[in-house]
Amino acid sequence: MRETPLSNCEKEFILNNIKEHRRLDGRNAYDYRDIRISFGVSLGCCHVEMGKTKVLAQVSCEVGQPKQTRPHDGVLFVNVELSPMASPAFEQGRPSEESVELSRLMERCLKESRCVDLESLCIVSGEKVWHVRVDIHVLNHEGNILDCSSIAAISALAHFKRPDVSVQGEEITIHPLEEKDPVGLSIHHMPLLVSFSFFLQGKYLLVDPSEKEEKVMDGKMVIGMNKHREICTLQVTGQNLLLKDQVLRCSSIAVTKVTKTTELIVQALENDKQARLRGEKHGFAEQISSEKVTSNHWRETQVKVKEEVMSASGGSGAESEDVDSDMEAGSGDSQTDAARLKDVEPNVDIVARGVGAIGEGGASRWLDLPKTTQTSKNKGKLKRSHPEETEVKQEYDEDSEEETQTVLNGVQ
Amino acid sequence: MAEEIRLAQPKEYYRAFLEKEVRPDDRELGEFRPTVLNIGCVSTAEGSSLVKLGNTTVMCGIKAEVAEPRYGRPTEGYIVPNVELSPLSSPNFRPGPPPEQAQVLSQNMVDFLDTSQCIKLDSLCISSGKLVWVLYIDLVCLDYDGNVMDACTLALMAALKNTSLPVVTVDEDTGDVKTHLSTHSSLSVDSCPVSTTFIVFDNTVLLVDPTREEELLATGAVTVVTEGDNLCSVYKPGGSPLTDEQVEMCVERAFVRGKEATALITDTLCSIDR
Amino acid sequence: MASFIVLTEEQQRLQREAPPEAVLRCLTSELGCLTRQDGSASLSQGDTTVTAVAYGPAEVRMARERIDRATVEVVYKPKVGLPRPVDRKKENIIRNTLESAIMGSAHPRSAISVIIQETEDLGSNLACCINAACLALLDAAVGLNFMVAAVASAVMEDGKIVTDPEKKVEEKAVAVMTFVFESVDHKLVSVLTYGKFTQEQYKVCRDLCRQTAQSVFAFYRESLEKKLLKTV
Numbered sequence: 012m013r014e015t016p017l018s019n020c021e022k023e024f025i026l027n028n029i030k031e032h033r034r035l036d037g038r039n040a041y042d043y044r045d046i047r048i049s050f051g052v053s054l055g056c057c058h059v060e061m062g063k064t065k066v067l068a069q070v071s072c073e074v075g076q077p078k079q080t081r082p083h084d085g086v087l088f089v090n091v092e093l094s095p096m097a098s099p100a101f102e103q104g105r106p107s108e109e110s111v112e113l114s115r116l117m118e119r120c121l122k123e124s125r126c127v128d129l130e131s132l133c134i135v136s137g138e139k140v141w142h143v144r145v146d147i148h149v150l151n152h153e154g155n156i157l158d159c160s161s162i163a164a165i166s167a168l169a170h171f172k173r174p175d176v177s178v179q180g181e182e183i184t185i186h187p188l189e190e191k192d193p194v195g196l197s198i199h200h201m202p203l204l205v206s207f208s209f210f211l212q213g214k215y216l217l218v219d220p221s222e223k224e225e226k227v228m229d230g231k232m233v234i235g236m237n238k239h240r241e242i243c244t245l246q247v248t249g250q251n252l253l254l255k256d257q258v259l260r261c262s263s264i265a266v267t268k269v270t271k272t273t274e275l276i277v278q279a280l281e282n283d284k285q286a287r288l289r290g291e292k293h294g295f296a297e298q299i300s301s302e303k304v305t306s307n308h309w310r311e312t313q314v315k316v317k318e319e320v321m322s323a324s325g326g327s328g329a330e331s332e333d334v335d336s337d338m339e340a341g342s343g344d345s346q347t348d349a350a351r352l353k354d355v356e357p358n359v360d361i362v363a364r365g366v367g368a369i370g371e372g373g374a375s376r377w378l379d380l381p382k383t384t385q386t387s388k389n390k391g392k393l394k395r396s397h398p399e400e401t402e403v404k405q406e407y408d409e410d411s412e413e414e415t416q417t418v419l420n421g422v423q
Numbered sequence: 424m425a426e427e428i429r430l431a432q433p434k435e436y437y438r439a440f441l442e443k444e445v446r447p448d449d450r451e452l453g454e455f456r457p458t459v460l461n462i463g464c465v466s467t468a469e470g471s472s473l474v475k476l477g478n479t480t481v482m483c484g485i486k487a488e489v490a491e492p493r494y495g496r497p498t499e500g501y502i503v504p505n506v507e508l509s510p511l512s513s514p515n516f517r518p519g520p521p522p523e524q525a526q527v528l529s530q531n532m533v534d535f536l537d538t539s540q541c542i543k544l545d546s547l548c549i550s551s552g553k554l555v556w557v558l559y560i561d562l563v564c565l566d567y568d569g570n571v572m573d574a575c576t577l578a579l580m581a582a583l584k585n586t587s588l589p590v591v592t593v594d595e596d597t598g599d600v601k602t603h604l605s606t607h608s609s610l611s612v613d614s615c616p617v618s619t620t621f622i623v624f625d626n627t628v629l630l631v632d633p634t635r636e637e638e639l640l641a642t643g644a645v646t647v648v649t650e651g652d653n654l655c656s657v658y659k660p661g662g663s664p665l666t667d668e669q670v671e672m673c674v675e676r677a678f679v680r681g682k683e684a685t686a687l688i689t690d691t692l693c694s695i696d697r
Numbered sequence: 698m699a700s701f702i703v704l705t706e707e708q709q710r711l712q713r714e715a716p717p718e719a720v721l722r723c724l725t726s727e728l729g730c731l732t733r734q735d736g737s738a739s740l741s742q743g744d745t746t747v748t749a750v751a752y753g754p755a756e757v758r759m760a761r762e763r764i765d766r767a768t769v770e771v772v773y774k775p776k777v778g779l780p781r782p783v784d785r786k787k788e789n790i791i792r793n794t795l796e797s798a799i800m801g802s803a804h805p806r807s808a809i810s811v812i813i814q815e816t817e818d819l820g821s822n823l824a825c826c827i828n829a830a831c832l833a834l835l836d837a838a839v840g841l842n843f844m845v846a847a848v849a850s851a852v853m854e855d856g857k858i859v860t861d862p863e864k865k866v867e868e869k870a871v872a873v874m875t876f877v878f879e880s881v882d883h884k885l886v887s888v889l890t891y892g893k894f895t896q897e898q899y900k901v902c903r904d905l906c907r908q909t910a911q912s913v914f915a916f917y918r919e920s921l922e923k924k925l926l927k928t929v
Contacts, residue, residue: 013756051817052744056776058816063732067816071777074494094774096750096812098733103772146777148814150748151731185495295816296725296741304927306727307920314719314860314909359690362459367691369683370457527789530782538892643797654899656890657874661793664843664884667903674896 014100017226025227029215036062036221041264043158043219046272048166048279052294054193055171059163061219063153068163069146070171074185077133077140085132085140089118091147091160098152098222113157116246117147120161120202120235124243127168128197134176134183141173143196154222157233161204166276169198170283200237201273204244205265207232213251218264232258234265238273433640434625441628448477448634453676455632458684460577460691462585469558470586470610474578477634478568480512483578485586486559489600492552500547500555504532506562506575513567513635528575531658532562535576535648539616539655542583546611550593554600558586569634572646576618581688585695586610616650617684619677626663631676645670647677719860719909721848726920728836736837739816740829743863746816749829751837753809761808766801770810773826776818791827794847794877794887798831800840809839820863821849823875823889828913835921843879845886846913848906850874852898860909872898876906880914883907 025035032040044062051058055070077084093101093110101107106114121127132141145167147160172193175186208220208228217224220231230249236242242262247253286293299306360368429436429447440447450456456477465471470485492499506528510516521529536542547556560582562575587607593600622633622641629645630637638644643662648655654674659665722743731737734750741747754767761768771792775784791813799809811830815822824847831845851862851870859866867873872892879886885903894902922928 051746052819053817056817065731067776067814069776092774094772094812095752095810096734096748096772096774096814099752099755144777148774148776150814151733153732294741294744295739295746296723296744299725299727299739299741303727305729305924306725307916307923308726309721309724309916309919311723312721312912314721314905314912316719316905316908359687361690361694365463365691365695366459366461367687367694368457368459369687370455523785523789526782526785530786533782534786534891538890540893650893653893653895654890655893657888657899658890659885659888660790661795661797661877661887663797664879664882664886666882666884667900670885670888671896671900674899 014098017223021223022227025223026210029210029217029224034217034221035223038219040216041218043268043272044221046162046275048162048276049295049298050166050170050279050283050293055167057163057167057170058295058298059159059166061155061159061162062221063151064155064159065150066156066159066163067148067150068160068167069148070143070167071146072141072143072171072173074134074139075142077137081129082137083133084129086142087122087127087129088142088144089114089121089147089164090145091117091149093149093152093156097149097156101152112248113160116157116204116233116235116244117160117164119244120204121145121164121168124200124202124235124237126165126198126200126202126237126243128199131197132173135178139183143168143171143173152222154225155206155219157204157206158219161202161235162272162276165198165201165203166279168196169201169276169280171196200239200241201276202235202237202243203269203272204233204235205268207234207261207264209249209251209253209257213253213257216257216261218268232261234262236262236265236269238270240266433636437624437637437640441624446630446637452628453631455680455683456634458577458687460581460687462581462688462691463695468582469588470582470584472578472581472585474574474581476570476574476577476632478566479564479570479574480566481562481564481571481574481578483560483562483575483582485582486561487586487588488557488559489549489554489591490557492548492555496544497552498548498555499544500557502533502536502542502544502547502558502560504536504560504562504579505529506532506564506571508564508567508571512564516567528572531572531646532560532575532579534656535579535616535618539614539648539650541580541612541614541616541650542610543613549591553598554591554593556588567635569636569638570620570632573618573620573632576616576648577684577688580612580615580617581691583610584612584615584688584692614650615685615688616648616655617677617681618646618648618656619673619680621645621647621673621676623663623665629669629673631680645673647674649674649677649681651681652678719905721861721909721912722863724913724916726832726916728832728920728924734837736833736835736839738829738832738836740825740832741817742821742825742828742861744817744819745821745825747813747822747825747829748816749811749813749826749833751809751811751830751833751839753837753839754804754807755810757806757808762806765805767799767804767806768808769796769799769801770808771795771830772810772812774812774814776815787823787826790823790887790889791830794827794845795830795834797886798841798843798845798879799834800842803840809834818864820865820867821861821875823847824849824861824877827877827887832917832920835917836924843881844914844917845877845879846910846917847875847877847887848909848913850876850902850906852892852894852902856898858898858902858905860905874899874902874906876903876910878907878910883910 047060049058057068059066091114095101095103134140145164147164149156172195174193175191177184208217209230210228230251233246235244362368459475461473463471464473465484468484469487473482506525508516508525510518549555564571587609590603590606590608621629621631622637623643624630626642646658725741727739729737730739731750734752736751739748757768769792771788773784773788813826813830827847850858850860851866852858852872854871872894874890877887
């Protein structure tokens with residue numbers, strides 16, 4: 012599906028607003044939208060909302076072989092999915108330029124910053140290591156997917172726990188979650204991406220651009236940073252040149268943003284941990300407020316099973332009463348026929364050594380089957396109306412000893 | 424004239440026949456096409472069969488290899504079925520990656536083997552934690568004239584029953600693997616599940632064993648897998664809604680077919696042993 | 698009417714052994730939870746959560762265009778990794794089910810697409826996917842012939858039947874069956890089963906699931922009413 016492009020007057024409107032230091036949603040230039048972080052029931056499942064942009068991240072792991080160049084390290088794999096789920100502009104299947112850029116940036120942020128201790132993921136050096144996979148699904152694209160994804164990915168990694176392993180000699184045992192408490196990944200630091208968008212040749216700068224603002228912007232700068240003010244990655248794209256001051260200003264904004272967001276993540280992780288310890292309900296279903304008109308919640312429902320249903324199903328055979336007479340006759344017959352047919356031995360023609368055949372009629376151009384000499388053809392008669400019934404029955408009796416009957420009442 | 428109507432208004436053409444409770448190829452509504460089964464037709468494979476259901480032809484070959492077992496399941500072998508709908512079988516299929524239909528069929532074969540438990544994965548173990556058998560089951564459709572599902576399952580079962588594996592021993596001390604090519608042991612197949620496919624025409628009429636033409640006109644399909652007196656699967660992926668009676672009728676019919684097909688496989692196998 | 702009802706031992710025993718009522722885990726829905734789509738819904742059945750979105754009727758790719766009805770496209774996205782053949786089969790079943798529910802002849806030469814994202818799979822995943830997809834279609838106001846409701850049931854080793862099973866129950870079960878019913882005549886639209894079972898068990902499961910499906914329809918109705926009447 013093609014996306015509706017932004018019209019010129021819309022573009023102008025947004026730009027004029029930016030010139031007057033206003034944004035469509037009433038934010039100031041350096042404001043983030045509200046961030047909500049929630050965790051699922053399964054470990055390593057994180058859902059992040061940034062305004063209306065929504066991203067789901069899931070971390071999973073499996074045992075595999077290490078890379079030949081790094082035999083003592085586990086493997087971290089990052090995958091970002093942009094599907095038509097998030098926006099009609101995205102296409103299913105082939106990855107767009109945008110999604111490649113996104114994946115690459117996420118990889119740089121998570122892998123090359125060495126935030127996850129990969130050495131601790133080694134089970135047997137050179138043979139078996141943990142492969143950790145981060146899948147990031149963008150659910151709703153309302154701008155700034157990148158920041159949202161990076162929050163989701165790092166929160167999910169911090170939330171995730173892998174099963175415990177014990178090695179005795181050559182024997183490796185992976186303990187299921189019920190048997191032994193799982194182990195969390197060791198996260199050295201939490202790198203987060205902060206995007207800045209530039210308008211009118213870098214004159215104006217906005218943090219956390221919305222989807223419409225992203226369409227108007229001239230260029231973008233992404234800074235990956237952790238709360239220790241260490242820059243992990245920095246990328247400038249678009250058709251604008253930046254002054255040194257701009258870059259420095261952005262990096263100092265990033266410091267405050269990253270500090271705040273990291274606190275938020277830590278808080279959310281702690282809340283989830285406490286809820287789990289207290290044995291309270293957690294997970295996504297609990298996060299949906301039933302106070303909204305768009306949501307609905309039902310407690311566990313007991314469905315009253317109607318008396319006749321149970322008795323009918325308890326009895327033998329399907330003697331349903333509320334069928335029209337046509338069907339009743341049909342199903343009744345097919346029951347008896349089927350019962351009779353079960354006793355009939357099927358007649359298999361052995362045409363040659365290793366070649367057997369059953370049935371006749373219908374087209375087959377493959378080989379000439381020797382015609383059976385029997386006069387009565389092996390055909391299921393289909394009965395429907397009552398007058399025919401006696402006649403049909405007779406026919407069955409005739410050939411019931413000879414060949415297989417194939418009966419199906421399909422007409423209603 | 425009739426051929427023109429068949430081409431221009433296939434639905435009308437079929438309706439005229441079905442009113443008289445007969446199908447254009449002279450079959451009753453509940454009648455299967457002639458089924459021909461040839462077992463052991465590929466001498467280079469460990470097990471093979473060829474099934475002809477009317478014009479629909481499916482060939483099945485089973486290749487066995489040894490491999491290391493999956494982690495955490497030291498005694499289980501693997502079975503990897505694959506259905507190929509090649510361009511040779513129908514002009515509708517193009518060369519290249521498998522069409523969705525073939526992928527779904529392959530998955531159906533996996534589920535068919537899985538739910539019927541006809542081969543215990545443990546029986547494919549050679550040496551626990553070290554060596555197991557992997558069975559690659561290739562099902563190739565040579566001629567596509569509808570109801571490939573039933574043809575595939577029949578070919579699969581016949582080929583499995585025909586499969587014999589060379590005896591492989593592992594020396595406990597040295598870890599040497601020896602293959603005794605002269606002695607073979609046949610695969611233990613515990614049961615014989617049979618699938619029966621029906622289509623729904625005009626939301627009401629049920630037809631068993633559809634041809635390709637009938638499949639194109641169908642408004643729904645039902646596949647029932649039976650094994651002895653038990654059901655292994657009732658599979659109806661959408662299509663026109665059916666009443667309970669209609670589905671039960673399908674099940675009854677499937678039991679009859681199950682018996683026929685089982686007899687076909689056993690009798691044909693006997694003819695080889697003779 | 699007798700004022701005192703004395704239960705004989707036989708009756709008491711029967712009452713104890715009476716099959717338990719069909720249970721549906723708690724349901725939580727949110728319609729229009731996403732903003733960029735024509736319709737969206739997130740549905741939780743117990744802890745199993747699925748988000749589904751619907752677009753349509755919209756333009757269709759030439760190769761898939763059908764001159765007499767709308768093309769229904771379904772994409773199922775598993776949470777971990779790329780779609781496997783199992784997911785393809787799931788996608789196929791959901792597509793066929795929705796195709797019969799959607800009034801396709803009203804929108805020839807157009808596409809109605811549904812994308813389903815697995816958020817949390819803790820049992821009865823296929824049923825939850827179909828129900829969420831139906832809610833998303835209702836939210837997108839796509840014309841339907843009938844609504845569909847899916848309910849799963851599991852047959853345990855001792856013959857007990859559990860409706861809307863959790864993942865742990867599903868793993869222990871001898872057979873798991875998922876039934877999809879329509880809302881007009883409550884006929885069977887789809888069925889998918891795993892494991893061996895008898896004809897009797899099939900019938901009991903089917904009837905239990907059909908009864909349970911009525912609650913799902915009631916839930917659909919209430920969710921939509923709440924949204925459309927704007928009452929909390």
